[in-house]
Amino acid sequence: VTTGAGPSPAAAAAPLPAAGGTTVTRHFLMCPPEHFAVEYAINPWMDPGAGADRDAAIRQWEALRSAYESLGHRVSLIDPVEGLPDMVFAANGALVVGGRVYGARFAHPERAAEGPAYLEWFVRNGYDQVREATFTNEGEGDFLTLDHVILAGTGFRTDIAAHFEAQEFLGRPVVTLRLVDPRFYHLDTALFPLNGHNVAYFPGAFSPGSQEVLRRLFPGAVIAGEDDAAVLGLNAVSDGTHVVINEEAAGLRSALGRAGFEVVPVDLSELRKAGGGPKCCTLEIRG
């Protein structure tokens, strides 16, 4: 029996683990906002009369993409489709876990064509475990994946029946959370995973029962205030070490810094006119 013979070759070749044991490098799918506009109102952030600046949106989106690339993440692109002004919000396009792709089925007819467009991208790129959803769900807008559980929002967009459909297809436990404030119409506007086992969230976006569930599951969560939630500060993307977050979320940025995360601020003010932030623009491809 050999003992304590120094580092094993496997350990030397392993990818760099981040704080909390998660691997740093991620694969993201993004959609350039070439056709971005606020043409209809399907959430309280959207005002078709207010006018959104598409060129500014493109510049801000490019900066987000560069931020991911400079952190070492891989970014794939899907072609934007004319007439689908919200397609930039790639998070809503699907939920991908362990190489299985659960397709989106949008709640509003304005976005319905995005579901098949995203599914087609996965099929064309060689993903063979692809499931068209029977029930209404808006992909990672309402499904957030941690190591041992998927958190799922309902109340505005995603049908609770889709939570069970996703659980059966993906073989992962899904925990239902009820959203109650129309400003936070997707789960990813009110909560984000910090790593595989902890989250940050704004309690006021959830029903009393769901707040209790969150307290039990995540006693060490970072709790955000209404000011941070109101600038879509919870619509952030963490790789376990760095958190890409709307720059206006001042309180949350400090809290994350105190918790040991490296904050990467971005300006997505133009996309916020449609109710989206960094996470909305980002679909994570797992496996």
Ligand code: ARG
């Ligand atoms: N205008 C879009 C909608 O209301 C914004 C989607 C934002 N995406 C997200 N993952 N929260 O559907």
